[in-house]
Amino acid sequence: MEIAETLEWAAGHRNGVLITIRRDGRPQSSDIVYAVDGNVVRVSVTAGRAKTANMRRDERVVLHVSDPGSWSYVSFDATVELSPTCADPADAVADELVDLYRSVTGGEHPDWDEFRRAMADERRLVARIRPRSVTGQVN
Numbered sequence: 001m002e003i004a005e006t007l008e009w010a011a012g013h014r015n016g017v018l019i020t021i022r023r024d025g026r027p028q029s030s031d032i033v034y035a036v037d038g039n040v041v042r043v044s045v046t047a048g049r050a051k052t053a054n055m056r057r058d059e060r061v062v063l064h065v066s067d068p069g070s071w072s073y074v075s076f077d078a079t080v081e082l083s084p085t086c087a088d089p090a091d092a093v094a095d096e097l098v099d100l101y102r103s104v105t106g107g108e109h110p111d112w113d114e115f116r117r118a119m120a121d122e123r124r125l126v127a128r129i130r131p132r133s134v135t136g137q138v139n
Helices: 003-010 050-057 092-105 112-121
Strands: 015-021 027-033 035-037 040-046 060-067 072-082 124-137
Touching (some): 003 035, 040 092, 050 124, 060 124, 092 112
16 A cells, blocks of 8 residues: 555545553553644643643554445554644644644634643644555455
């Protein structure tokens, strides 16, 4: 399978499972919402979550996306880069989170000031997932 071809397929979906590696080596899975941006998949995460700690410790992740209706799925073996934590509603991370919101929803938030404050209050950041290989089948 080609990464570009499967990223294009994944761009038509929004929900996936992000698999990170716990300290003891066991996998941890988290349901996530994502957006494909070229050859990068972006996810909004919070600083205090286990998956974020796992990604800080080990950049290796798997992103699994499935479409049961067509018996299709892809699993991207990837590395992740974490943005800084949003510290201020006007910082660059808040800007990226606004862009990510628009990419995921295809629309505008009813109150961007409220959204930006929430991103700082929740200590959100962006996980940028870069696929290295892919397995699966797309029907």
